Amino acid sequence: MVSALIAPSKTDSTASAAALLAWYDRHRRTLPWRAAPGETPDPYRVWLSEIILQQTTVAAVRPYYERFLARFPTVEALAQAPQEAVMQAWAGLGYYSRARNLHACARMVVALHGGRFPADEKALLALPGIGAYTAGAIAAIAFNKVAVAVDGNVERVITRLHAVEEPLPGAKPLVRELALAMVPQDRPGDFAQALMDLGATICTPKKPACVLCPLSSPCRARAEGTAETFPRKEAKTAGRLRRGAAFVALRTDGHVLLRTRPPKGLLGGMAEVPVSEWRHDYEIREALRDAPLPGVWRRKPGMVRHVFTHFPLELAVFTASFAVDTEAPAGGRWVPRHSLAGEALPNVMRKVLEKALES
Ligand code: SF4
Secondary structure, three states: OOOOOOOOOHHHHHHHHHHHHHHHHHHOOOOOOOOOOOOOOOHHHHHHHHHHHOOOOHHHHHHHHHHHHHHOOOHHHHHHOOHHHHHHHHOOOOOHHHHHHHHHHHHHHHHHHOOOOOOOHHHHHOOOOOOHHHHHHHHHHHHOOOOOOOOHHHHHHHHHHOOOOOOEOOOHHHHHHHHHHHOOOOOHHHHHHHHHHHHHHOOOOOOOOHHHOOOOOOOHHHHHOOHHHOOOEOOOOOOOOEEEEEEEEEEOOOEEEEEEOOOOOOOOOOEEOOEOOOEOOOOHHHHHHHOOOOOOOEEOOOOEEEEOOOOEEEEEEEEEEEOOOOOOOOOEEEEEHHHHHHOOOOHHHHHHHHHHHOO
């Protein structure tokens, strides 16, 4: 239940929702996956955009979304595509388990639902890679069901609007309830998108534009002058730094040695140059024991740094040159440099190759 201390009255919620929708009708963002006013949204596009958008920005996602849609224009096309093609189209977005789930979800929608996304939040939640946020977004935006999609933007708006003192993530159920209490019966889809737009363009983490905000009059944090201090957050502990070595073997005809990571686990199924284990106590001085081929390995100055969700990583990069007739070690393959762009290389590997190939 919403705490009695911050529970808004039904009239307040209705007035706030109406003000927000009026603002949305004037200022809605034009996005490639968003249906124009009066147009029926395509659930496949809504789902695809929401999965690609997780943990990243609209600007970064736009080209990926457009490329994805051109390559896989329907859920059936995506379901039939080989996993490699999906991973390749996803390369660079990070969070690769999401790409695997995306593919599995498309297959399940085709196999169990005849290629039509279910409209119900519960049925959506049963699909791979669809959590509470995405289920709410699809139900509301694609099917106009009374549902909420609470992401970081929406959490910010709601915690400020009601000055929610409880820190996140503990406050998540409360935020969800507060948002749900505002959803108007007649326009749930627009309301969900309006909250997203407000969080992305007006109620920003730093310096929110409260004077332009349709919720400025009921907003408690604005009244108290504390907007930027919300949402409250529990102190978080960063993962421990891991280290390792990456080996870029170059053949004299311009081929680079690559291999494919095991299908399960971190960066599963993605391409990589041979690497050592990544451990907090990895000894870079002894890295050459992990080299994939005997050769004259030279270390590049500096380290490649990358931050995964659960830990930061530092990689020492080694390079060595090999004759054209050098055989690839078990599990490896020689790839021409000009074909590297077509490989499913995650960002960390792109950084490694950039360092190795820099003159
Ligand atoms: S008034 Fe300011 S703090 Fe409150 S919701 Fe609007 S932009 Fe955010």
